[in-house]
Amino acid sequence: MTPRPQSSGKSQLACFGEILLRLSAPRRQMLSTAQALDIHHGGAEANVAVALARLGHRTRLVSALPDGPLGDGAITFFRGHGVDIAAIGRAPGRMGLYFLSQGASLRPSDIVYDRADSLFALMPPESWDWPALFNGCGWLHLSGITPALGPGPAQAALAAARAAKSAGMRISFDGNYRARLWESWDSDPRAVLQELVSHADLFFGNYRDIALLLDRPFSGEGPTRRREAAEAAFAAFPNLQRIASTARHVEHVDCHRIAARIDTWDGATQTEEVRVPGIVDRIGGGDAFAAGLLHGLLAGRDDEQAVHSGLALTCLKHSLPGDAATFGQQDIDAFLAGGLDVRR
Numbered sequence: 001m002t003p004r005p006q007s008s009g010k011s012q013l014a015c016f017g018e019i020l021l022r023l024s025a026p027r028r029q030m031l032s033t034a035q036a037l038d039i040h041h042g043g044a045e046a047n048v049a050v051a052l053a054r055l056g057h058r059t060r061l062v063s064a065l066p067d068g069p070l071g072d073g074a075i076t077f078f079r080g081h082g083v084d085i086a087a088i089g090r091a092p093g094r095m096g097l098y099f100l101s102q103g104a105s106l107r108p109s110d111i112v113y114d115r116a117d118s119l120f121a122l123m124p125p126e127s128w129d130w131p132a133l134f135n136g137c138g139w140l141h142l143s144g145i146t147p148a149l150g151p152g153p154a155q156a157a158l159a160a161a162r163a164a165k166s167a168g169m170r171i172s173f174d175g176n177y178r179a180r181l182w183e184s185w186d187s188d189p190r191a192v193l194q195e196l197v198s199h200a201d202l203f204f205g206n207y208r209d210i211a212l213l214l215d216r217p218f219s220g221e222g223p224t225r226r227r228e229a230a231e232a233a234f235a236a237f238p239n240l241q242r243i244a245s246t247a248r249h250v251e252h253v254d255c256h257r258i259a260a261r262i263d264t265w266d267g268a269t270q271t272e273e274v275r276v277p278g279i280v281d282r283i284g285g286g287d288a289f290a291a292g293l294l295h296g297l298l299a300g301r302d303d304e305q306a307v308h309s310g311l312a313l314t315c316l317k318h319s320l321p322g323d324a325a326t327f328g329q330q331d332i333d334a335f336l337a338g339g340l341d342v343r344r
């Protein structure tokens with residue numbers, strides 16, 4: 001039996017962010033012609049909460065869902081995956097939606113957001129009672145999507161990070177830059193993202209995210225450019241201990257090559273590149289990487305093992321429809337051991 005890992009220190013990991021309903025055109029149809037839509041639950045932070053819960057960690061989703069059947073359905077979904085839903089507030093309002101047309105052949109995937117004025121986006125920032133919501137939690141996971149939703153969520157994300165910091169919690173922050181969201185309101189992404197990264201111990205982002213944060217380009221090639229960007233980020237954000245990233249080469253809509261990496265102050269751990277053919281659904285791949293890597297760190301493994309568990313979980317996620325990576329340790333172990341014939 002594989003022992004279930006326990007998150008270290010104060011037991012729970014809190015994920016703060018919007019829960020979304022994903023409506024996808026089935027069988028790779030386009031949204032403009034689909035006659036039915038498939039339903040999945042998602043949201044960047046929620047995906048991390050589910051993946052970690054499936055891996056045996058205690059995760060708490062801090063969010064808000066509308067009263068009524070859509071909110072009830074989401075609660076059932078997250079509870080069913082073992083996520084603590086006690087810190088999800090309920091109130092009248094609308095649920096954030098996004099629509100997906102899954103790419104095929106030479107047509108890339110496309111996302112249409114319909115989440116303006118959702119209950120979560122309109123929550124007054126002062127309505128979140130951080131000490132109560134984070135009670136018993138030792139880690140907070142946030143992403144750059146929450147502050148992109150509007151001035152209220154931006155203030156809430158900052159307040160969450162400050163409260164977690166002053167409670168002695170560790171913080172992971174996934175850059176998740178979404179240009180379409182930031183462009184929908186009069187925002188200054190750099191200032192907000194800089195403060196959030198300044199509170200983080202672990203930052204998920206690549207050299208492009210760091211270039212955006214620091215407002216400067218990195219001109220080298222491959223690993224040299226990644227290291228240069230990481231060193232610039234460590235210099236600008238002294239609280240950061242690790243920067244984790246993936247490098248993705250899109251061979252074809254259905255076939256990507258993915259490598260993963262952790263940079264620390266004194267060096268980097270880089271994985272081999274894995275070819276991922278026959279992709280079923282790549283949405284949530286970044287969240288799966290974050291969850292897999294957090295899983296390794298929370299279980300007390302070293303960076304080499306943690307980055308490989310992140311790589312394994314992101315690659316596995318591409319085989320599964322929906323946002324969440326609902327795999328167990330045995331799936332990660334089997335992936336890392338290789339071998340793709342039927343297991344029986």
Ligand SMILES: O=C(O)C(=O)C[C@H](O)[C@H](O)COP(=O)(O)O
Binds near residue numbers: 282
């Ligand atoms: O865009 C948003 O606001 C969402 O939260 C929708 C998606 O669930 C995640 O963004 C997945 O992101 P990746 O893991 O990078 O594919």
